[in-house]
Amino acid sequence: MDNRPIGIFDSGVGGLTVFKEIRRLLPQENIIYFGDTARVPYGNKSPLVVQKYSLEIAKFLEMQNVKMIVIACNTASALALSTLRNEVRIPVIGVIEPGVRAAIKSAQNNSIAVIGTRATINSEAYQNRIKRLRSSINVIAIPCPLFVPIVEENLMNTKLADDALDMYLSKLKKTDIKSIILACTHYPLLKDKISSFFEGEINLVDSAYETAKEVNETLEARRITTEQDSSGKESFFVSDSPETFSSIAANFLSRPIDGKCVFHPWAEF
Numbered sequence: 001m002d003n004r005p006i007g008i009f010d011s012g013v014g015g016l017t018v019f020k021e022i023r024r025l026l027p028q029e030n031i032i033y034f035g036d037t038a039r040v041p042y043g044n045k046s047p048l049v050v051q052k053y054s055l056e057i058a059k060f061l062e063m064q065n066v067k068m069i070v071i072a073c074n075t076a077s078a079l080a081l082s083t084l085r086n087e088v089r090i091p092v093i094g095v096i097e098p099g100v101r102a103a104i105k106s107a108q109n110n111s112i113a114v115i116g117t118r119a120t121i122n123s124e125a126y127q128n129r130i131k132r133l134r135s136s137i138n139v140i141a142i143p144c145p146l147f148v149p150i151v152e153e154n155l156m157n158t159k160l161a162d163d164a165l166d167m168y169l170s171k172l173k174k175t176d177i178k179s180i181i182l183a184c185t186h187y188p189l190l191k192d193k194i195s196s197f198f199e200g201e202i203n204l205v206d207s208a209y210e211t212a213k214e215v216n217e218t219l220e221a222r223r224i225t226t227e228q229d230s231s232g233k234e235s236f237f238v239s240d241s242p243e244t245f246s247s248i249a250a251n252f253l254s255r256p257i258d259g260k261c262v263f264h265p266w267a268e269f
């Protein structure tokens with residue numbers, strides 16, 4: 001039994017999709033969330049920069065005495081998971097492995113599409129993981145860089161979003177793809193849009209839910225679940241304005257954040 005908090009981090013607010021699923025599955029756990037809102041986006045940065053930022057945040061979370069680190073950001077999971085596993089002493093979970101396992105399990109044929117930021121797709125982390133688990137699967141990977149600003153600006157129900165969807169995804173309509181991995185924190189908020197674009201004939205794999213299940217399994221396997229039976233505490237740290245974070249967070253969580261949101265300048269890592 002271990003009442004220390006779970007640490008979750010993301011480049012910004014998008015990782016709250018993962019936070020939300022972990023909170024739903026493990027309501028008694030204490031959680032600390034770090035959003036690197038001053039340095040977002042990670043999706044167009046180089047591997048070395050994303051590794052440096054991720055390591056700084058992981059060390060910060062370790063100092064907050066977390067029992068586990070969850071990399072909610074797909075870009076950071078793709079580029080920095082092994083760096084973090086080498087450098088910190090607590091378990092580190094990324095979002096790629098759980099998403100890939102679920103996609104393979106539910107794949108109705110031998111093709112899977114992956115959509116994500118440019119850095120995630122260029123890293124080939126998803127493509128390699130899928131191939132390693134099932135080499136016969138054909139993977140189509142498409143970077144969709146405009147989806148993040150569309151979600152952050154709450155423009156999901158606009159013509160701009162329709163045009164971006166058409167530009168990035170129409171080529172998939174000409175293939176036999178039946179499963180798409182939403183390999184970015186923000187894309188679950190476009191789920192309905194993507195689903196109607198494919199007229200419901202597509203299985204969308206949301207790694208947030210799969211990652212929450214993996215967190216639960218790891219806590220149980222290592223016997224480090226909390227013994228609290230009351231609701232767990234939530235605290236948030238951000239590297240830019242807590243007010244801006246809190247207001248966008250309410251959209252992601254469909255409720256105000258519960259717990260305090262503290263400014264931690266990245267320059268002080």
Ligand code: DGL
Nearest residue numbers: 011041042043074075185
């Ligand atoms: N959190 C990032 C991801 O899941 C998206 C936003 C960014 O580019 O930083 O890849």
